Amino acid sequence: MPGPSSPLPPIIYTRPRPPQRIKIVPSDPTWRSIAFPAVAARLSSALGPSAIIALHHVGSTSVPDLPAKPIIDVNLIIADSTDEASYVPQLESAGFMFISRDPAWSERRYFVLLEDAPGDERPRDANGEAEYGVSLGVYGVADTAHVEDHLRLREWLSEHREDRELYVRAKRAAAEAVERGEAEGEEGSLTDRYHARKRGVVEEIVERMYKAGAGKGVEVVGVNIPGDVVHR
Numbered sequence: 001m002p003g004p005s006s007p008l009p010p011i012i013y014t015r016p017r018p019p020q021r022i023k024i025v026p027s028d029p030t031w032r033s034i035a036f037p038a039v040a041a042r043l044s045s046a047l048g049p050s051a052i053i054a055l056h057h058v059g060s061t062s063v064p065d066l067p068a069k070p071i072i073d074v075n076l077i078i079a080d081s082t083d084e085a086s087y088v089p090q091l092e093s094a095g096f097m098f099i100s101r102d103p104a105w106s107e108r109r110y111f112v113l114l115e116d117a118p119g120d121e122r123p124r125d126a127n128g129e130a131e132y133g134v135s136l137g138v139y140g141v142a143d144t145a146h147v148e149d150h151l152r153l154r155e156w157l158s159e160h161r162e163d164r165e166l167y168v169r170a171k172r173a174a175a176e177a178v179e180r181g182e183a184e185g186e187e188g189s190l191t192d193r194y195h196a197r198k199r200g201v202v203e204e205i206v207e208r209m210y211k212a213g214a215g216k217g218v219e220v221v222g223v224n225i226p227g228d229v230v231h232r
Contacts, residue, residue: 012101018112020133020191022175024067024168031061031132035072038121039113039134040229043076046094047087053077053141054220055229058150060171061132063157067168069175070132075147077220081107081140095120096136106143111136144220149206151220156209163205170201 036057044052059073060066078087088098088109095117102108113120113134122130139147157164174197178190 011105012103014098014100017099017189017191018097018114019189020071021069022178022190022194023069024172024175025070026067027063027065028061028070029064031068031070031072032057032064035122035132036062036074039072039074039136042094042113042117043074043091043136044229046090046096047078051078051087052229053079056147056151056220057228058147058154059135060167062154063164066157066164067171069171072132072134073150074134074136075150075220076136076138077141077144077147078138079141081109081138084109087138091136091138094118096134106139106146108146109138111138147220152209152214153206156205156214163208166201167198167205170198174198 040055043055054075054077056075056077057072058075059071060068061070061072080086091111092098095114096111097114098109098111100110102110113136115130120130122132125131137146157167174194177197178194
């Protein structure tokens with residue numbers, strides 16, 4: 001993912017991001033077979049299927065055999081992510097908290113599903129907490145470059161065991177460092193520090209992926225990618 005030649009516009013936070021559990025757990029096939037479809041159904045009910053151009057399960061929980069934080073990362077493509085009045089109220093009514101706007105990240109709007117979302121049927125652990133969280137990135141159909149990157153990386157990690165194992169080691173080391181308090185002096189939330197700690201390995205894998213020409217021509221709309229929901 002090439003860096004820009006000029007400073008990027010800052011992320012605009014609408015409210016503080018709720019804390020996420022920085023814990024790497026074994027890969028769970030139900031993340032893909034049950035959890036993502038449940039999130040897709042919630043989004044379809046909230047927005048109506050005609051408003052959704054595509055939904056993609058991305059991030060570590062979308063990759064078979066990849067241990068991960070139990071967070072279902074979803075990319076939602078609609079007509080225009082900057083037209084917030086057309087979808088933000090509906091998402092908030094469905095239990096998604098609006099966290100930020102990111103002009104430099106394909107005009108992404110970022111949400112998380114609240115623990116007490118209405119009608120929430122996620123399994124609960126012994127402490128009554130949902131067994132998985134949900135992070136939602138909303139993108140407009142005019143700029144899906146970052147969604148394409150996410151899909152390419154998903155495909156690459158699914159097919160390259162060595163890089164999958166390299167990434168797991170980086171994730172575990174980052175999570176352990178944050179848990180030990182080694183990142184206390186670094187900026188941002190615990191989640192930000194976790195991501196910063198593993199960024200170098202992610203960039204190494206992405207560079208290798210692009211040099212190999214992986215994922216060229218991947219489409220995010222108009223084609224049904226296994227495990228995803230594409231309406232048109």
